[in-house]
Amino acid sequence: MSLFTVVALLLIGALVPLLTERFGRAINTLCTMIAPAIGFIYVCSLIDNVTSGERIVEYIEWIPLVGLTLSMHLDGLALMFALLILGIGLLIILYASYYLSDKEAVGRFYSYLILFMTAMLSIVLSNNVLQMWMAWEVTSISSFLLISYWGQKSESRKGARMALTITGAGGLALLAGLLLIGQVVGSYELSVILASGDLLTHHNLYPVMLILVLLGAFTKSAQFPFHFWLPHAMAAPTPVSAYLHSATMVKAGIFLMARFYPVLAGTDMWFLIVTSAGLITLLLGAYVALFKHDLKGLLAYSTISHLGLITLLLGLDTKLAAVAALFHIMNHAVFKASLFMAAGIIDHESGTRDMRKLNGLWRFMPYTATLAMVAAASMAGVPLFNGFLSKEMFLAETLHQHAFGFLSWMIPVLATLAGIFSVAYSMRFIHDVFFNGDPIDLPKTPHEPPRFMKVPIEILVVLCIAVGIFPAFMVGDFLATAALSVLRVEELPYYSLSIWHGFNLPLLMSAIAIVGGLIVYAYRNHLYRFQSQFMETDAKHIFEGAVQRIVNNASRLYAMFDTGSLQRYVAALLTFTIILIAQPLFGFQNAFSIERMQPISGIEITAAVIMCLAAIATVVFHRQRLMALIAISVVGLIVSVSFARLSAPDLALTQLSVEVATVILLMLALFFLPKKTPSESAPSRVVRDLGIAAALGGLVATINYIFITQPLASISEFYLANSKTGGGGTNAVNVILVDFRGLDTLGEILVLGIAALGIFKLMARIKLAMPTTDVRGRPWSTDRHPVILSMISQGLLPLALLVSFYIFLRGHNLPGGGFIAGLITSIAIIQQYIAHGVEWVKPRIKVDYQNFIAFGVLIAAFTGIASWGFGYPFMTTWFDYFDIPVIGEIELASALIFDLGVYLTVVGSTLLILAHLGKLSTPERPKVES
């Protein structure tokens, strides 16, 4: 067994209830309890080790490269929380088995509950703060799932959403805080952080870190001003309220403050913020609780108040205050969980939680009433019960602090005031519900609950009394260990856990609280009347309203950007690009280092002038689309000529053949699209676009000039040196394509094939109106296939195929290769389509172009794979020279087969695109497939 195993076991345990649900409620409950029970026993077995001062640490290397380890530890604080989580969790599972009705999906409920238990346990056991944060977020999510368990109710959904929003937002703040802490300390390991001493409190960013971490803690622990989500979380089933929203999850924030107490506390800022938040929460919760008619509402505000009390204690500047805080965490968990469960029984057996209807239940359920009364007395801080001890310590500590300077006397006074209200609402819980006349039209006649439903409460109430009477025996060691791990000191200051400390000021304050509370309760009707003058505000409405407003504003903002106009998007994107590109250029000095410039002659200047004029003409005539097409084809032609001039014959050949294919493609498209572009751009838009285009053109030219004039250090020396010896070809460009970077080429032909197939798919089912006239309304020529063209092209076909075969074969050693040969073949065949029409070609070329693509890619891939067969890595080339009579020496290379694959893919893709597009304009258009 290890700590990791416990958490892993629980995680698996979350699935158990779903699997065993079909075997009935009893078996399901028992099976669900197995994992937590094993965990509980294991943690109990470690109590001795931990109380004797050992700190159990476990590591699992997760991603060691980036310093991420999973790590768990168990010290006093973690032990205390782990026992609370697992112990109370077990009782809650038992209780829920009776609480939920037979019709409800208890499997899902248990599953969420165990999930929560896993997460909560991971929080307290985590020795890595990021891991702790993950678990922290999972508790928020599982809390959301549990609150919304009765999702059919609107209040459940709203309460769940509110809880998730508040605690989730706090979680994000916490993450930011933890990341900052991790950066400052240099480690995310809790043990390292806690050992960093004053590093954090003396750091410049301390206020930021503190506030971020406290935001996380305050939202989770429902501290003012984030307390409002907790009462709405009471829409959850009562076991959830007892477990998550009073005993454990809301204590996660407190846990966090206690955990970081050694490194974050001790500054004025900590005391001021934490003390004020705690004090306000304590008072507000205690006061509001008295006016809640809903039983669970009363307990919810009481929980808020007690959480405030613990926070206040952590904010006080004494070590004993921290001890008292830990003690109260335990005591509160015990008595509040039992109170919630009692409230659940009352709700369950009488059908309502309204204290205006619930009266005199003593007669119907005396046993439950006794249990509830003990727990409520503990909550009020009556002697002999556990709540009294920690409250006494609390009152004693309020007397010894100076956080508010000269105004510090306010704290004990306000604490006593809160004590008065606390006694009053506890009194109300006892007197209003169990005595005070007869019940008023209850939906059901109340009676005692099933036997085992009371067991969890009994256990907790026994604990209340036992701790209350024999505190040192019950929890002495335990508390001391926890306090040592929080304070991180060698020795604790002296304190005594006993009922009687003699007559002193705290005892007097307790007495005032009890007497005052009874008086307040007796005159409560006056207070109710006073309170009824205030407008009732519902946090739910305020919150939902705020959410609505945020959503509306966000939608409006979004609508401003997302106008659905592609032109605007592109313009915005380009403007941003201009800024990004231009910005570094400003700082660039001596950019133009003059290398050896190439000489220029009249031919180049002429070509450049023609190209620029043609490009400008394309822009000027872009609304007369045919003109634009002619102009751009001139540009393409000059581009291929420049490639030829600039020592790139392969590129020139490719560009030339692609140029032909592109022009045919655009001509075909133009047949179906409008022949003219309407003039619809506003002058301002034209100016804007000209500006963007000019800026980008200028920038691209500048950058190009900068690098073109820099000395070149290329890796190509390698390719040139090894082209013949390693690849067996003298045309380095082709050898790179089919050999050195063959895998790239394989990917590229695959893309080509996919694009062609995508186009093929787009063309299926296309519904295009075929125009019968040209742009001026003249009918198309009836002479679709001029005789001279058909005759010449027919004669040219074998020639063209021969040329392409020649280009293909010589590619390895001279300009050429699969790409170029494929394009030439395609154009030769397309020419037949143009000259003769689809009707003529179709019966003569009976091939499926898709198969071409498939075969091409497969051949290329298998050539690569074949080298495995000879024990070489993927795509190793093989070549050799053979002497064949008559023809002479020839070279055979596996690269040639690869190039064949390229060739077939190019032919297949090009023809698939052009031929099918062409077919659309004829009666042979592809049939709509199913």
Next chain:
Amino acid sequence: MELVYVICVGVLTFSGIFLCLRGRTFPVVVGLTMLGYAVNMFLFSSGRLHLNGAAVLGKAEQYADPLPQALVLTAIVIGFAMIAFVVILSMRARADLGSDFVDGREPPDTSKMIDKKRGQA
């Protein structure tokens, strides 16, 4: 020569970008084609400009850089496939949506223009 070359690249980029910002599909396709030329030339020039230095062993004293050439070669072919895809997409859009405007719907503020176009069709 370098200066003339980059001016050409700049002019092609300018024309391409301007056409890409138009509202109808056909000019955008033409613009993309133009931009494709500019990009290919830009990439090609990263191997610097050479005269009479084709990278065929034994045919020149100083070879041009073959690597950018190989990359641009495939870029040209893939560029063609991309242009073809956009062309078919724009045809399909016109067929399905009844408009060749890039947003898939007529611009809201040019109702007059639409009428004019209908008159032509």
